[in-house]
Amino acid sequence: MTEEVWTIQRILLWTRDYLTKAGSPSARLDAELLLAEVMKLRRLDLLLRFDQPLQKDELARFKRLIQRRAKHEPVAYILGRKEFYGLDLLVNPNVLVPRPETESLVDEALAFLGKPEAPAGDVLDLCTGSGAIALAVADAVKKKAMERQVVATDLSPEAHAVAQGNGERLGLPVQWLLGNLFAPIADRKFAVVVSNPPYVLSARIPELDADVRDFEPHLALDGGPDGFDVLGLLAAQAADHLVPGGLLAVELGSRAQGAVMTQALEKAGMPGGRVLPVMGGPTCLVLARRP
Ligand SMILES: C[S@@+](CC[C@H](N)C(=O)[O-])C[C@H]1O[C@@H](n2cnc3c(N)ncnc32)[C@H](O)[C@@H]1O
Incomplete structure (x- = not known):
């Protein structure tokens, strides 16, 4: 960047091109989010102030942020937050950045809870990470004054701390538990078990x-050699942790994984699972009810 006057419009165009060359698939959006952060403005205000020049310190701070993005650091980690289901979540590299696809999992859980045939009982979010799914459900439960508790578990103490912090900041009551899948909840049963577990095949990680x-x-x-290290345990144990008529809703990586998951669920006493592609795929959801 030269010493010329950098207006908001000019810097956004320059950064879009710079980040596109660096390989970002969302260069313009990245540029707007990072510039809005530096200038303490909303994205919309940037567009309304196209001719405003950046101060020297703003330019210097922005440059540091776009250099991080150019090295592929996700915008959510640079900003330290990510919006999910209308909630502003704090995130750091100890937690997955919540994805828009996962909002479909929340949609399914909430649609089920709104049905007259939904059994009484609480909601469990396994592998909660930042707490995204649990908090989105807890927010809806609170707004609709439903008589349901939300419980969430994760194996990672660091993720557990992030999720707990998000819950406190947002004032949403979730019971946060630490441990391997269902272990921390012992033999408690739920009306809905929802999960976005690790499901990438180990050999595919270098290709991400x-x-x-x-x-x-x-x-x-x-997710281990076949992607089923956690999915397999989930399939085997879900029925024991659902009340009759309860719903299991799981995100996974492909239709093929979905087909294997529905078979595993059938063997474990939950036949009739459905595989739904999300946002055009490859991500899918598996939905299955306990008879
Ligand atoms: C794909 S992330 C999902 C995070 C969050 N639910 C979301 O959708 O953004 C999977 C999470 O599972 C956790 N995890 C991995 N293995 C686990 C296990 N065996 N038991 C519980 N949590 C586990 C990881 O720490 C991580 O936070």
Whole structure:
């Protein structure tokens, strides 16, 4: 960048091109989010103030942020937050950046809870990470004054701390538990068990985009040799932790994984599972009810 006057419009165009060349698939959006942060403005205000020049210190701070983005660091980690289901969540490299696809999992859980045939009982979010799913459900439960508690578990103490912090900041009551899948909840049963577990095949991890592979926690991604280290346990144990008529809703990586998951669920006493592609795929949801 030269010493010329850098207006908001000019710097956004320059940064879009710079980040596109650096390989970002969302260069313009990245530029707007990072500039809004530096200038303490909303994105919309940037567009309304196209001719405003940046001060020297703003330019210097912005440059540092775009250099981080150019090295593939996710914008959410640079900003330290990510919006999910209308909630502003704090995130750091100990937790997966919540994805828009995962909002579909919340949609399914909430749609089920709104049905007359939904059984009484609480909601469990396994592998909660930042707490995204649990908090989105807890927010809806609170707004609709439903008589349901939300419980969430994660194996990572660091993720557990992030989720707990998000819950306190947002004033949403979730019971946060630390441990391996269902272990921390013993034999408690739920009306809904929802999960976005690690499901990437270990051999595929090196092929992931650098943003994901080099920055997000591998504990959140790596599903083992066949992607089923956690999915397999989930399938085997879900029925024991659902009340009759309860729903299991799980995110996974492909239709093929979905087909294997529905078979595993059938063997474990939960036949009739459905595989739904999300946002055009490859991500899918598996939905299955306990008879
Ligand atoms: C794909 S991330 C999902 C995070 C969050 N639910 C979301 O959708 O953004 C998976 C999470 O599972 C956790 N995890 C991995 N193995 C686990 C296990 N065996 N038991 C519980 N949590 C586990 C990781 O620490 C990580 O936070």
